[in-house]
Amino acid sequence: MTSISQNLASISARVSAASRKAGREDGSVTLVAVSKTHPAEAVRAALAAGQREFGENRVQEAAAKFPALRAEFPDLRLHLIGPLQTNKAVDAVRLFDVIQSLDRPKLAASLAGAMAKLQRRPDCYIQVNIGDEPQKAGIAPALVEDFLRECRDRHGLPVVGLMCIPPVDQPPEPYFTQLRDLARRHGLTQLSMGMSGDFEAAIALGATAVRVGTAIFGERAPPAAETKA
Numbered sequence: 502m503t504s505i506s507q508n509l510a511s512i513s514a515r516v517s518a519a520s521r522k523a524g525r526e527d528g529s530v531t532l533v534a535v536s537k538t539h540p541a542e543a544v545r546a547a548l549a550a551g552q553r554e555f556g557e558n559r560v561q562e563a564a565a566k567f568p569a570l571r572a573e574f575p576d577l578r579l580h581l582i583g584p585l586q587t588n589k590a591v592d593a594v595r596l597f598d599v600i601q602s603l604d605r606p607k608l609a610a611s612l613a614g615a616m617a618k619l620q621r622r623p624d625c626y627i628q629v630n631i632g633d634e635p636q637k638a639g640i641a642p643a644l645v646e647d648f649l650r651e652c653r654d655r656h657g658l659p660v661v662g663l664m665c666i667p668p669v670d671q672p673p674e675p676y677f678t679q680l681r682d683l684a685r686r687h688g689l690t691q692l693s694m695g696m697s698g699d700f701e702a703a704i705a706l707g708a709t710a711v712r713v714g715t716a717i718f719g720e721r722a723p724p725a726a727e728t729k730a
């Protein structure tokens with residue numbers, strides 16, 4: 502497990518260097534360690550190395566791994582970064598501190614109900630389908646304004662920023678730029694963009710949270726089937 506602490510040290514150093522290079526304050530970028538598919542022991546190794554922000558893409562997996570770790574590390578913060586079924590909204594609001602995958606009106610309504618029920622309000626990011634890809638989750642860029650209004654005015658959701666996963670087969674910079682401009686236009690300060698392969702480019706373009714899995718925890722086994730959280 503020492504490799505996890507080494508990887509974390511090297512990625513943290515690269516995050517700091519990229520922040521400085523972009524003229525941004527140290528600490529202005531949150532490194533979210535994406536631990537999906539990796540066992541609790543891997544998370545524990547990262548916690549031992551001082552990492553506190555983690556990302557998971559499935560409610561069930563996070564529910565199995567994190568409550569015990571949270572009891573030991575109360576300052577741990579858990580981000581949901583994968584698609585969420587409305588019938589798991591209550592579980593997600595109970596378990597996560599940040600929900601980065603708010604991607605459709607029906608989910609906005611379910612999250613609002615869950616927050617009212619539990620009296621707990623995780624920060625939300627609207628997931629934007631920044632490449633307008635038909636197969637991908639997220640709100641089309643052209644619809645972000647209406648959706649943001651619906652989330653805030655109709656449902657009272659604490660929307661703090663935007664999240665995106667750019668198309669895999671193209672340079673990400675134009676998409677990061679587009680997400681940044683979209684966030685600025687709507688007065689949103691938080692930008693979740695950048696993964697193992699492109700987090701430095703994302704930081705240069707204003708990311709406030711980067712989601713890094715493979716570069717910290719190693720390769721993941723391929724998923725058996727695509728299922729929603």
Ligand SMILES: *Cc1c(COP(=O)(O)O)cnc(C)c1O
Pocket residue numbers: 535537558582583666696697698712713714715716
């Ligand atoms: C898995 C995942 C990541 C991490 O990707 P890596 O390439 O392993 O760093 C980031 N964001 C989302 C939404 C993911 O599902």
